[in-house]
Amino acid sequence: MLDFSYSPEGSRLVFSAVKDGITDIYIHTIASGTNEQITRDIADDLNPSFMKYSPDEIIFSSNRLTDTLSNTASPFEKVSLTYDLFTYNISLKNNILVRLSEGKYTDRLQQLK
16 A cells, blocks of 8 residues: 545545556445455556545546546556546546646656656
């Protein structure tokens, strides 16, 4: 586990963890003790947090190129050198992310060359 955040009501936590060398986002439901994997791809998904006024949305930083979750974990996927912010609505259970930032001026993390 790299980073985590509790939901505003305290019933779940979202975390970023490394499994099989891939960094992905998971949701842990405290009452049932279950985990749900949200992302499953080669992109690094970091610093997840629940949105304060929208408890079914999470925000995280990622170096993914698209706003669609492929969930293939293909080692041939390309990734960006910069990280952008994305949101995901947990209750919709779809594969669409919303990109909040884009470009070199909004990068929060910079990979070393």
